[in-house]
Amino acid sequence: MSAILQVKKLEAFYGGTRVLQGIDFEVAEGGITTILGANGAGKTTTLRALSALIKTKGEIWFQGRRIDGLSTEKIAGLGVAHVPDGRGTLVNLTVEENLRVGAYLRRDRAAAEADFERMYSYFPRLRERRQQQAGTLSGGEQQMLAISRALMLKPKLLLLDEPSFGLAPLIIREIFDIMRLINREERVSILLVEQNVARALELADHAWLIETGSTVMSGTSKELRDNEQIRRSYLGF
Numbered sequence: 713m714s715a716i717l718q719v720k721k722l723e724a725f726y727g728g729t730r731v732l733q734g735i736d737f738e739v740a741e742g743g744i745t746t747i748l749g750a751n752g753a754g755k756t757t758t759l760r761a762l763s764a765l766i767k768t769k770g771e772i773w774f775q776g777r778r779i780d781g782l783s784t785e786k787i788a789g790l791g792v793a794h795v796p797d798g799r800g801t802l803v804n805l806t807v808e809e810n811l812r813v814g815a816y817l818r819r820d821r822a823a824a825e826a827d828f829e830r831m832y833s834y835f836p837r838l839r840e841r842r843q844q845q846a847g848t849l850s851g852g853e854q855q856m857l858a859i860s861r862a863l864m865l866k867p868k869l870l871l872l873d874e875p876s877f878g879l880a881p882l883i884i885r886e887i888f889d890i891m892r893l894i895n896r897e898e899r900v901s902i903l904l905v906e907q908n909v910a911r912a913l914e915l916a917d918h919a920w921l922i923e924t925g926s927t928v929m930s931g932t933s934k935e936l937r938d939n940e941q942i943r944r945s946y947l948g949f
């Protein structure tokens with residue numbers, strides 16, 4: 713399978729401090745790839761670097777085109793949607809208004825209207841709460857809204873930062889099942905960043921491990937699940 717995203721020697725900086733030390737990884741077209749790592753390894757920073765939210769060096773290729781150096785808005789417009797950690801829903805807007813914001817870069821307005829229905833069919837709870845303020849939703853509902861809002865862009869690549877954070881196991885299961893469905897039905901490639909290593913390896917087909925800003929291991933999810941070091945350090949058995 714060819715790569716939709718290729719990252720070469722990527723460095724990222726907060727002020728003068730280099731936090732990514734030249735990482736390499738790729739996301740297969742149509743696949744689900746996960747980046748694993750402990751707290752502070754640089755997972756969130758990697759997604760921020762892909763969306764041009766921080767200063768970077770190195771190369772980022774999306775669909776065969778070099779995108780490092782482009783603006784955040786331009787990258788989103790090419791089809792890279794980012795669900796940040798902490799979800800980033802607009803708390804004072806309703807569910808429906810949040811979805812509308814997600815579609816603002818699209819030119820095909822009529823199709824965007826139809827997509828509200830598509831999102832509500834994935835997440836029926838959001839339909840029931842379409843007029844509710846986002847800030848009053850439960851954590852799980854906010855995560856569903858954040859994902860739906862990103863999908864309203866009709867992205868080709870979805871960047872997901874710790875969608876399981878703070879959620880109960882049943883809700884995590886529900887959201888991950890829907891992510892798999894969306895990946896298959898809409899052919900959206902997914903780059904998932906997770907601390908929940910067991911869940912991430914269940915969903916993803918390929919994984920990369922980063923430690924202190926460097927890629928140290930990669931393989932199929934099965935290979936990583938069977939790896940002694942991963943089991944001891946990240947899966948706890």
Ligand SMILES: Nc1ncnc2c1ncn2[C@@H]1O[C@H](COP(=O)(O)OP(=O)(O)OP(=O)(O)O)[C@@H](O)[C@H]1O
Nearest residue numbers: 726731749750751752753754755756757758797907
């Ligand atoms: N705004 C910032 N300014 C300075 N340093 C930062 C900033 N944000 C993150 N860092 C540092 O960059 C490093 C990587 O942080 P990052 O948030 O990418 O880690 P992470 O892998 O997402 O961790 P977690 O699992 O806790 O979310 C950490 O050492 C962190 O302290």
Ligand SMILES: [Mg+2]
Nearest residue numbers: 755756757797
């Ligand atoms: Mg993080």
